[in-house]
Amino acid sequence: MAEQIPKELSENLYSNENVLFCIKKRMKTELKPKFLGVTDRRIIYLDQKVLGRYNIEDIPYEKLKLVHFKSGKLAAEFTLTHEDGHDIRMSWMNKDEVKEAIEAVRDALNNIAVEQVTIKKKKGLMSEEWQISKPKEMVSRVAPVRPSHTEPEKRSNDADPYEQLKKLKELLDADIISQEEYSAKRDALLSKI
Structure with a gap:
């Protein structure tokens, strides 16, 4: 000191x-x-x-x-x-x-x-x-999802690569994921189409 x-x-x-x-x-x-x-x-x-x-x-x-x-x-x-x-x-x-x-x-x-x-x-x-x-840090709480009768529909939407690409782009635009992560996941989703 x-x-x-x-x-x-x-x-x-x-x-x-x-x-x-x-x-x-x-x-x-x-x-x-x-x-x-x-x-x-x-x-x-x-x-x-x-x-x-x-x-x-x-x-x-x-x-x-x-x-x-x-x-x-x-x-x-x-x-x-x-x-x-x-x-x-x-x-x-x-x-x-x-x-x-x-x-x-x-x-x-x-x-x-x-x-x-x-x-x-x-x-x-x-x-x-x-x-x-210091980078801006975002802190959020995650609430447990309650089971409902629409849950099977959500799973089918999540399996849709087009929906996943849209969500991935939103995460990139919100600066939640990096460009490298976006590119890697986008390529993986495009290979499923």
Whole structure:
């Protein structure tokens, strides 16, 4: 861990929540530092004020849409984007610490995500840029089908390759299956015709 965990941050942790990484941003022009805490459940932004006041914003990993990291010759910028579009931005931070933090965020997101996160990296002569985006995940409940007198008709429709092709195309259009899965299953159905 790069930085000692501030009291204000540790007071606002959930029970059994562990801080994986904590970094501090402090410029000479600021009276109090700002912290970014990466936990096993969320990312916490702490803005300390004078006289014991502070602001805390957190983004649970489930609601995190995008993480952007850009480093230049002198410093780095770290941006977190919530699903609703709200950004938390910290600039003029230590490049190495921010790089470690983004790797901790990547690992934490991969631990909770159904699909792996998407990572885009761009490396220049004196700069580096990372963008981590979490895929949209669709969660649904499956209700048991009750037997009815129309069940034999459904089975005959499901066996119809033309109906199956239509359903397969709908799944592709809804981005539920990939193009490769669609092509493989389409070819199998076309061979039945």
